[in-house]
Amino acid sequence: MKAIVARETGPPSVMTWTDMEPPRPAPDECVVKVEACGACMHEVLVRRGDRAQGTGFPIIPGHEVVGEVVEIGAAVVDFAVGDRVVANQRQRVCGKCRECRTGRETRCPRKVFLGDIGLNGGYAELVAVSDGSLVKVPPGITSPHVAIASCAIGTQLNALRDVAHLEIGETVLVTGAGGGVGLHAIQLAKASGARVVAQTTSPEKVEAVRQAGADEILLVERGADYSKDVMEATAGRGCDIVLENVGAASFLSSIKTVALHGRLVLVGEVQKVPPPVEVDLVGWRGRDITIHSAASTTRRQLEDVLTLIERGLVTPVVTDTLPMSEAARAHEILESGSATGRILLVPDTAA
Ligand SMILES: [Zn+2]
Ligand SMILES: [Zn+2]
Structure with a gap:
């Protein structure tokens, strides 16, 4: 597959469109064929090395994913190949700790965010996400703009x-x-x-x-x-x-x-x-x-956002859609502060 990879901190040009091994799903993961991934100021901070919690290069950035499930791990029961899903910013939370057990999984100490550390982000043609961090998109929502629902x-x-x-x-x-x-x-x-x-x-x-x-x-x-x-x-x-x-x-x-x-x-x-x-x-x-x-979104909150979008009460505002290979240009727009609304990246094959 192709993905945007950054091997070190630096300007937008450190992100290059690269051939990568496709992800293999862990038992609780789905491999999602990315339809769109939001470009967020969070990734700019990660790329610059300005994320307070640190980074771990090389990375595939990106945590605002919508796409189609194309492969499931052996333990996945709630999703099937062909489901259209939105990722809830994280590759996984533990599901067992005090925070996860009290509806505050955004603060799970064992959470793994998509795109912060390692080659697990959504600026890619394929991304592996655990079943606990995915929500099915209601059939009434067809726009790729739903990628930004969580963040x-x-x-x-x-x-x-x-x-x-x-x-x-x-x-x-x-x-x-x-x-x-x-x-x-x-x-x-x-x-x-x-x-x-x-x-x-x-x-x-x-x-x-x-x-x-x-x-x-x-x-x-x-x-x-x-x-x-x-x-x-x-x-x-x-x-x-x-x-x-x-x-x-x-x-x-x-x-x-x-x-x-x-x-x-x-x-x-x-x-x-x-x-x-x-x-x-x-x-x-x-x-x-x-x-x-307040930071981030629980899965319940993401489900509720999708309901609000489906009912027409909230509309995701996306003002630019760029091919994923031009992620550097998306970051330049973000850093200039000129973007009204959000920027989406779509795989080059779909652009
Ligand atoms: Zn974001
Ligand atoms: Zn937890």
Whole structure:
């Protein structure tokens, strides 16, 4: 098979389209013929060697996979050859530890992420994924855009519904609203009956933010304090939920906008060592707010995202589709920060 292989950290050009041995399935694995794989900022960090948990080269990057099962291991019972499946970012979780047993498998200490360490990622014609990390795609979903369901949509469902416990009628601030995750957060919040205030620093992304359903759009200078704008947009009350998709650069503005009894959920922060942030403890305590973080997606959350897509309540936003051999160009687009929505890679035979 062909795959994108990076043998060392470096610029996008370290990724080359290479002939590889096809993967053989372990007893609990399915070999998936890749229909599409999302290109995600996560892989840019891995490629640069900026992933906080380290990397193990050589790698085949990629964790946002949709495709067809073409071979199953001897112990697989829930999937058959011909099933169309989405991978849940990880090659496997252990299924036995405390985290796995309590619906928090995203924190399984023995999880193996696709594309971080070794030759197991989805920038390839074939990828082997354990049956515990796959979900069948409902027949009503035919678009390859479903590849991004887990990373770009499931993470935000995790944050909004299962961490922040969004209630109908609440107000949600989405920062980094024009990016690949922000646009889906807006859609999810609207589908949940929330009012959405969206913050973006990119004039060229405003239209996409509007189309995603934002009620108020705040176009602010990069690095500027936008808390006053949010307070104005909410009649001085602030937001019940602040979904912080940017991180240190906007955290201090964001925390000032959390309403009484509100929740801030940190989702984004791509710097390996972000600058420390100073928080006003008096303001924090005076409003009884809570601060959370959310990462990744459980299999249940991925199943729920697929249901939402099938019902038309959420639509994956993909703005570029490139042949897999041009993965380097996809990374250049990601690093420029210019992408509105997500980028898909498709095997060259399908491009
Ligand atoms: Zn991703
Ligand atoms: Zn586990």
